[in-house]
Amino acid sequence: MPRWSDTATPEQFVQDALQNGHNRALLQRLPDLNLPDAWLVAGCLFQTVWNLRSGRPPEAQIKDYDLFYFDASDLSESAEARVNERVQACFADLGVLIEAKNQARVHTWYEAYFGFPYPALRSSREGIDRFLVRCTCVGLSQGPSGIELYAPNGLNALYQGVLAPNPLCNHRACLRKRHWTTGCAGTGWKYTLKKLQGVFPGFFVRKVPVAQ
Numbered sequence: 001m002p003r004w005s006d007t008a009t010p011e012q013f014v015q016d017a018l019q020n021g022h023n024r025a026l027l028q029r030l031p032d033l034n035l036p037d038a039w040l041v042a043g044c045l046f047q048t049v050w051n052l053r054s055g056r057p058p059e060a061q062i063k064d065y066d067l068f069y070f071d072a073s074d075l076s077e078s079a080e081a082r083v084n085e086r087v088q089a090c091f092a093d094l095g096v097l098i099e100a101k102n103q104a105r106v107h108t109w110y111e112a113y114f115g116f117p118y119p120a121l122r123s124s125r126e127g128i129d130r131f132l133v134r135c136t137c138v139g140l141s142q143g144p145s146g147i148e149l150y151a152p153n154g155l156n157a158l159y160q161g162v163l164a165p166n167p168l169c170n171h172r173a174c175l176r177k178r179h180w181t182t183g184c185a186g187t188g189w190k191y192t193l194k195k196l197q198g199v200f201p202g203f204f205v206r207k208v209p210v211a212q
Contacts, residue, residue: 008159010149013049017140019149020048020058022065022096025100027142030067035083035100037070037124039150044157046136053159054200057144064097068124068139075105103127125150130169135162161200 018024026040044065048058067087071079080102087100102192103124110118121127128139135157139150157164 008155010151010155012065013045013138013155013158014140014147014149016049016052016058017045019052020057020062021138022062022094023048025094025146026065026067026091027140030142032156033083033090035071037068037071037103039068039128039141040065040122041068041124041128041139042066042136044129044136045140049158050161050200053161062096064099067098067100068103068127069100070103070121070124070127073105075102075108077105077109080105089101101127101210125152128152130166132166132169134164134166137166150182 018027023040023044030040031040047062051058051060051062051090060100069083073082080100080108083100083102085096091098103121103126106127107118107120110116117200125139128137129152131137134153135155137151137153138155141148141150151158
């Protein structure tokens with residue numbers, strides 16, 4: 001069984017995330033897109049860490065790669081679609097699914113899609129703050145002085161394999177239905193955790209009342 005770390009440093013997280021070649025390429029080219037407040041976020045980062053901790057290839061079973069940006073000048077779906085066309089052209093050679101989401105417009109569609117209200121955000125970081133599971137609130141950005149990490153809840157829980165709902169996005173119904181990027185079939189929070197423990201041995205799941 002792999003050994004899960006008790007603590008983690010920002011430097012270790014960046015080093016681990018960049019062992020995924022797709023993450024490296026995305027961050028290297030991200031400035032070329034000139035997207036405001038652009039970040040590489042979510043599963044491609046934390047699942048890379050979990051893959052490495054479980055002795056798996058860093059890119060294993062990561063189904064997509066998510067980019068956040070923040071452009072309040074145009075909240076239309078068509079503008080976001082045009083950005084995604086540029087993203088696909090920029091990264092076409094990688095052969096992976098990449099999706100860019102304008103965090104300035106999430107509140108315009110979120111409730112209709114998920115059934116829960118969502119506040120208007122002020123930055124991409126505020127979007128990262130609201131991932132459903134606390135330890136997965138992580139993002140990397142390529143700045144002029146190097147790679148910047150945003151991890152508002154720290155990194156220790158991510159490296160310990162501790163999963164707990166995020167109080168900033170306390171949608172219990174979403175948690176019960178959440179599909180992770182492990183390629184597992186089935187639904188339900190308990191089912192998902194069981195599958196995660198099978199795919200990533202060593203997970204400890206914090207006991208939280210998500211079923212109510």
